[in-house]
Amino acid sequence: xxxxxxxxxxxxxxxxxxxxxxxxxxxxxxxxxxxxxxxxxxxxxxxxxxxxxxxxxxxxxxxxxxxxxxxxxxxxxxxxxxxxxxxxxxxxxxxxxxxxxxxxxxxxxxxxxxxxxxxxxxxxxxxxxxxxxxxxxxxxxxxxxxxxxxxxxxxxxxxxxxxxxxxxxxxxxxxxxxxxxxxxxxxxxxxxxxxxxxxxxxxxxxxxxxxxxxxxxxxxxx
Amino acid sequence: xxxxxxxxxxxxxxxxxxxxxxxxxxxxxxxxxxxxxxxxxxxxxxxxxxxxxxxxxxxxxxxxxxxxxxxxxxxxxxxxxxxxxxxxxxxxxxxxxxxxxxxxxxxxxxxxxxxxxxxxxxxxxxxxxxxxxxxxxxxxxxxxxxxxxxxxxxxxxxxxxxxxxxxxxxxxxxxxxxxxxxxxxxxxxxxxxxxxxxxxxxxxxxxxxxxxxxxxxxxxxxxxxxxxxxxxxxxxxxxxx
Numbered sequence: 001x002x003x004x005x006x007x008x009x010x011x012x013x014x015x016x017x018x019x020x021x022x023x024x025x026x027x028x029x030x031x032x033x034x035x036x037x038x039x040x041x042x043x044x045x046x047x048x049x050x051x052x053x054x055x056x057x058x059x060x061x062x063x064x065x066x067x068x069x070x071x072x073x074x075x076x077x078x079x080x081x082x083x084x085x086x087x088x089x090x091x092x093x094x095x096x097x098x099x100x101x102x103x104x105x106x107x108x109x110x111x112x113x114x115x116x117x118x119x120x121x122x123x124x125x126x127x128x129x130x131x132x133x134x135x136x137x138x139x140x141x142x143x144x145x146x147x148x149x150x151x152x153x154x155x156x157x158x159x160x161x162x163x164x165x166x167x168x169x170x171x172x173x174x175x176x177x178x179x180x181x182x183x184x185x186x187x188x189x190x191x192x193x194x195x196x197x198x199x200x201x202x203x204x205x206x207x208x209x210x211x212x213x214x215x216x217x218x219x220x221x222x
Numbered sequence: 223x224x225x226x227x228x229x230x231x232x233x234x235x236x237x238x239x240x241x242x243x244x245x246x247x248x249x250x251x252x253x254x255x256x257x258x259x260x261x262x263x264x265x266x267x268x269x270x271x272x273x274x275x276x277x278x279x280x281x282x283x284x285x286x287x288x289x290x291x292x293x294x295x296x297x298x299x300x301x302x303x304x305x306x307x308x309x310x311x312x313x314x315x316x317x318x319x320x321x322x323x324x325x326x327x328x329x330x331x332x333x334x335x336x337x338x339x340x341x342x343x344x345x346x347x348x349x350x351x352x353x354x355x356x357x358x359x360x361x362x363x364x365x366x367x368x369x370x371x372x373x374x375x376x377x378x379x380x381x382x383x384x385x386x387x388x389x390x391x392x393x394x395x396x397x398x399x400x401x402x403x404x405x406x407x408x409x410x411x412x413x414x415x416x417x418x419x420x421x422x423x424x425x426x427x428x429x430x431x432x433x434x435x436x437x438x439x440x441x442x443x444x445x446x447x448x449x450x451x452x453x454x455x456x457x458x459x460x461x462x463x
Contacts, residue, residue: 015258023258072249074259077343084340112413117349120337165391165413 001045005054008036008086012058012128015078017085023078037086047090047099051130055083055090059128063211073121076210080124087127094132101132102221104155106148108140110173113166118190122158125210131217142173149181156217159203161190171201178202185220187213225287227402229279230366234271237358239351241267248350259343266347273348274355275326277406278363280319282370282428287317295425300396302425305388311435312379315427319367319378320397322406323359324421325352352420360422371428379427380434384414397423 010016011033014024018032031039033055040050062079065071093099105126109119116138123133134152136144140159149155157177161167167190174186185204188197198206207213241263245256288297290313295302297318312318329352336345360381367378385391394414398405408421416423 023261025257074248074343074346077346078258081341081343112411112415114411114415114417114419116334116337117346120342120345124342163385163391163413163415166415169413 008054009058033086047093108136115162225284232276278323280321312427383424
């Protein structure tokens, strides 16, 4: 089983979604993430083990390369696509509670802002890292963040903004959420945002890329 | 030169984009997965022609209708508080072309759908293609402005947009108030966001003694500017190849 787990990790890292996928060329006609996940489940390997010993390893490897400047966002997303191909088979186990996530992250682009590419990439990377992500979408009001927190009281919140005109709305949302839930951790991201801005508005941190955010969350758990 | 408003519909075949350009804009480099990525980009490029509704337009203000001081440009009934980085670059201008361009609303929907359908890489590729298309449309538009004004011996400066070079993005509201409603299919939100998202707006200085410079990011101090990052990354890539 260890060998299949290891092959699955490589499939995720290199973006080999399934057997039909012609990429990467040196893995043509080989089983991909979808087939290997099915084989592992049929062999009785638990969804938790598949997630932790293969999928998260593959995503972590590509994430490390990203952190070293040896891979870029497209490679992260190709890996995320392979991860999703495997997750299709694990999802029923998560839905039934037979497998568990590392925790829950609520993500949203703040009020007035419709940009969501950055937020979507963060979502893919976090899901690949074993987190349950509740994506509230774009132009998310403070009330919507609060309502989601009521349903997921232990969640971490991630907010994004791409415009200087909308990043100011983060301040209002962070302030209101912190007033009602002082222990909730709130992280921010987006092109105009900086660590200085995060400090100023009372957020718990700013991350310039999804991998650094995922690494920070992982450190928080340890 | 007389004051007038010009609008154009652009055929996708007039704006050529190669897979390599998209790759470069995605900062994907010569890294692992290149071949896969190039093929995915080529696949998306084949689909693009059915998704785009490329439009651009500009309003040429009347000659000698603007005053430029240290931080602002004033015209008939408006003031752009665009800051000194921009005013320095357009100080010789005696008029402005106020422009906008968009790839159309279908693009936004398709990009979003790809992320919902768990195909983020296709969504990201299309997002990059959309940004490139709208920038290339504006490049094409500059040629059209020059065509209109060159008979009078007029030239253009570089183009500048709210949100860049220290010009507050809020001033999109002023800029769009100078254009007809729903110009090129673009509307503005209260937060000055253009919808469709893949749209660009801005100004170009016009005058007999103005110059267009090849590279001007060094004049601006916005460290987080994506355009600056993009240019620097492209330079790094060229140097490393």
